[in-house]
Amino acid sequence: MYDFSKRISSFHNQHVRLSNDQRADMKRRRETNLDRIEKGLEELEKPAFKETINQGGYAQKTMTQPPESDQESRYDIDLGIVFNQDDANGPRTTRDWVRQAIARKATNMKNDPVTKKKCVRVVYADGYQCDFPVFRRRWTDVGWRYELSSGDEWVASDPAAMNQWIEREVSWKSPETSGSYQLRRIIRFGKFFSKTHAARLKRSFPGGLVATALFIECYTADDGRDDRSFRETLRSLSQRSKYTPVFANGVQVSDDKDTDRIGRLIDQAKDSVKELDKLDADDITDSDANKIWKTVFRHSFFDDASKNAANSSSAPLETKSALGGAGLAAPFLASKAAAALSDSEKQSRMESAVNARKESGSGGKPWAE
Structure with a gap:
């Protein structure tokens, strides 16, 4: 496959993952609403919540920017609000406490907070959305056990x-x-791929945990080659049945409404794999690769040929981990190639490395804040 890994990495860093500023802004909005809930409950003379649980793409660092064709699509922040079981009322009533608390203290929102089946939702005018699932907890011999307020029921959840x-x-x-x-x-x-084609076709595709679990299920690793890894992951996805339930941590996370959504994603994966397989030809150029990848991600990033100068069909800096069996030559070759880089190229790669460390957290702990 034509090596477009550097270009795909740039696309990811610039247009797919959230920037540090975007994450900081989302964190600020989350904390603002949390303060509203705390003070609002107090003014309403309702029980105080006992803890919060980060969940969803924000907690897992898998959130993405909106597709280019749908800049109004929402950034979702999920933060669980947990009451002690003895303090909570019925599922619907306890959710409404949270809604009332936010409404009492909030200003400058696109709409009033609303109570949904499993959460209280706050939507901002600029596309941000905060969901607050409501839980109750009880202490058991093996620790805290949590139940989610879902409709008129409390449902076990972790x-x-x-x-x-x-x-x-x-x-x-x-x-x-x-x-x-x-x-x-x-x-x-x-997730970006799914959002992009959902916006293009104006149809629902899998999102959230269902999309995350699907790409974990179908993931095909390829050290140093995100472009090839993504193609093979799409290939694996294209070969599954839309009727096969999706599981995450042993729990089924898909239901009947997801069947057609998954089917659309599978169909789009099939079409994209057909396009990406053209990159196996011997006479592919950067221009060809840009056109092919644009059919996958539908983004003008792949129109700018001037950014391709640093990318070539070979990958002199590609190395394999010890598990990949590259042997001792790979570090030597990488060092030799790095020495030939211009100062600007060295600076660019250093900045990319710093960004990667910031993204994953210090000390190799990917979930550290």
Whole structure:
């Protein structure tokens, strides 16, 4: 396959993953609403919540920017609000406490907060969306047990365990042993891909945990080659049945409404794999590769041929981990090639490395804030 890994990496860093500023802005909005809930409950003379649980793409660092064709699509922040069981009322009533608390203290919102089946939702005018699932907890011999307010029922749920499962999958399945993990990048690419074609076709595609679990299930690792890894992940996805349930941490996370959504994603994966397989030809050029990748991600990034100068069909800096069996020659070749880089290229690669470390957290802990 024509090596477009550097170009795909640039696309990921610039247009797929959230920037540090975007994450900071989302964190600020989350904390603002949390303060509203705390003070609003107090003014309403309702019981105070006892803890919060980060969940969803924000907690898992798999959130993406909106597709180019749908800049109004929302950034979702999920933060669980947990009451002690003795303090909570019925599921619907307890959710409404949270809604009332936010409404009492909030200003400058696109709409009033609304109570949904499983959460309280706050939507901002600029596309941000905060969801606050409501839980109750009780102490047992094996620790706290949590139940989610879902409709008129309390349903057993453990979002922290789901976060931990995704953390394990990312670190275990990725070829890297520390730093920025490939599986997380592939999940982001997959969610961006799903959003892009959902906006293009104006049809619903899998999102959230269902999309994340699908790309974990279908992930194909390829050390140093995110472009090839994503193509083979799409190939695996294209070969599954839309009727096969999607599981995450042993729990089925898809239901009947997801069947057609998954089917659309599978169909789009098939079409994209057909296009990407053209990159196996011997006479592919950068221009050809840009056109092919544009059919996949539908982004004007792939129109700018001037950015391709640093990319070539060979990959002199590509190395394999010890698990990949590259032997002792790879570090030597990488060092030799690095020495030939211009100062600007060295600076660019250094900045990319710093960004990767910031993204994954210090000390090789991908979930550190």
